[in-house]
Amino acid sequence: MGIFSPIQLFADWLTYSIFSIQKGTLLANAANFFIFDTIKIFMLLAVIIFAVSFIRTYLPPERIRIILSQKSEYAGNILASLFGVVTPFCTCSAIPLFLGFIEAGVPLGVTFSFLVASPMINEVALVLLFGMFGWRIAAIYLVSGVIIAIISGIIIGKLKVENLVEEFAYQNKTKSQLKMRKMGLMERFDYSKSYAIDIIRRVWIYVVIGIGVGAWIHGYVPMDFLAKYAGAGKWYAVPLAALIGIPLYSNAAGVIPLVSALTEKGVSIGTTLAFMMAVTGLSLPEFMILRKVMKLRLIMIFAAIVGIGIVFTGYLFNLIL
Numbered sequence: 001m002g003i004f005s006p007i008q009l010f011a012d013w014l015t016y017s018i019f020s021i022q023k024g025t026l027l028a029n030a031a032n033f034f035i036f037d038t039i040k041i042f043m044l045l046a047v048i049i050f051a052v053s054f055i056r057t058y059l060p061p062e063r064i065r066i067i068l069s070q071k072s073e074y075a076g077n078i079l080a081s082l083f084g085v086v087t088p089f090c091t092c093s094a095i096p097l098f099l100g101f102i103e104a105g106v107p108l109g110v111t112f113s114f115l116v117a118s119p120m121i122n123e124v125a126l127v128l129l130f131g132m133f134g135w136r137i138a139a140i141y142l143v144s145g146v147i148i149a150i151i152s153g154i155i156i157g158k159l160k161v162e163n164l165v166e167e168f169a170y171q172n173k174t175k176s177q178l179k180m181r182k183m184g185l186m187e188r189f190d191y192s193k194s195y196a197i198d199i200i201r202r203v204w205i206y207v208v209i210g211i212g213v214g215a216w217i218h219g220y221v222p223m224d225f226l227a228k229y230a231g232a233g234k235w236y237a238v239p240l241a242a243l244i245g246i247p248l249y250s251n252a253a254g255v256i257p258l259v260s261a262l263t264e265k266g267v268s269i270g271t272t273l274a275f276m277m278a279v280t281g282l283s284l285p286e287f288m289i290l291r292k293v294m295k296l297r298l299i300m301i302f303a304a305i306v307g308i309g310i311v312f313t314g315y316l317f318n319l320i321l
Contacts, residue, residue: 004040011036030219037211041285042200045207049199053192056100057183068106074154076110081149084117085142098293102165109157116306117149120281132259133269140317141273148281148309155305164298202292213247213284237271238314242307245278270317277310 011032015021021028068076068083097118101111121142130138183191234240259272287299294302 004036007039007043008036010039026219028219030215033218034211034215037215038208041207041211042204045200046196049196050192052097052100053195054188057188057191068101068104068110074150076107077113077150077153077157080106080110080114080153081117081146084114084149085121085146098290107157108162108165109153109155111153112156112302113149113153115302116152116281117146119283119286120149120277121145133263137269137273137321144313144316145277145281148277148306148313152302152305152309156302159301161298161301164295164301166293166295207285207288209288211285218248237268238274238318239311241267241271241275241314242278242282242310245275246282247284248279268318269321270314270319273317274310274314277313278307281306281310 014035015028015032016023019031021031068080098111098115101114102108126138126142129141259276262272262275263269282303287303290299290302
């Protein structure tokens with residue numbers, strides 16, 4: 001558990017001592033999960049939004065635009081997807097990164113390629129997959145994730161849905177960044193702090209709702225549910241696994257131990273990887289956060305395109321492995 005151990009101890013104390021909920025019950029599991037994840041996610045939100053905002057004060061938007069808005073039609077999508085693989089961002093970073101890319105004039109489809117790749121694939125997950133399942137599984141996971149991100153971004157770019165981005169996302173698009181470049185260290189610190197507070201004030205209710213749904217599933221859905229109903233040989237296993245993964249919250253590295261446990265219970269590797277990709281790339285908390293910068297229709301389009309890619313990848317894994 002590492003750095004989050006004090007939070008877990010606090011959640012345990014609050015659940016079992018203050019609220020006097022009997023340990024091991026469904027309610028206790030759900031309540032403990034809700035307390036722990038609420039504190040953890042808001043800590044991550046505050047730290048990551050602050051860090052990303054601070055970095056942005058040093059990064060000229062025109063440079064981002066030059067790098068990602070390539071002359072080649074699809075080069076930007078490919079670069080954005082690869083950039084997403086090597087950046088340690090989770091869904092907590094969705095809003096500041098999305099706003100930063102929009103502000104920099106990066107095409108919406110290219111922005112979405114990054115938005116898909118960044119939480120879905122990371123180097124820690126690749127190392128863990130390599131250690132648990134070998135290089136073939138790790139390589140297929142990497143390639144399939146990048147392809148999903150590239151194709152998703154290309155499709156969204158072709159749909160011309162810029163009008164489905166909330167108006168406030170464009171409010172700072174035309175503002176000069178010269179003021180940011182001339183900021184002193186403390187000014188950058190104050191700007192980043194204010195930005196993080198403003199974003200959290202906008203999204204907190206959506207985050208809490210998303211965590212609440214995840215807590216209910218964690219507490220009341222049996223641990224062997226996926227293994228029982230999405231076992232090997234069932235045609236509906238892959239889409240069911242993807243649907244189950246959507247309400248949950250974790251990064252790719254955090255969910256891999258569950259992937260290992262599911263494969264040991266007889267769930268095929270394609271089904272478990274579809275579950276993992278849904279948890280990291282289509283998580284409900286991410287949708288709740290993105291709702292503040294995107295209209296519902298755009299979120300549904302985004303979820304449908306990525307979901308179809310994940311399900312296809314799951315079936316492909318089951319077929320070739």
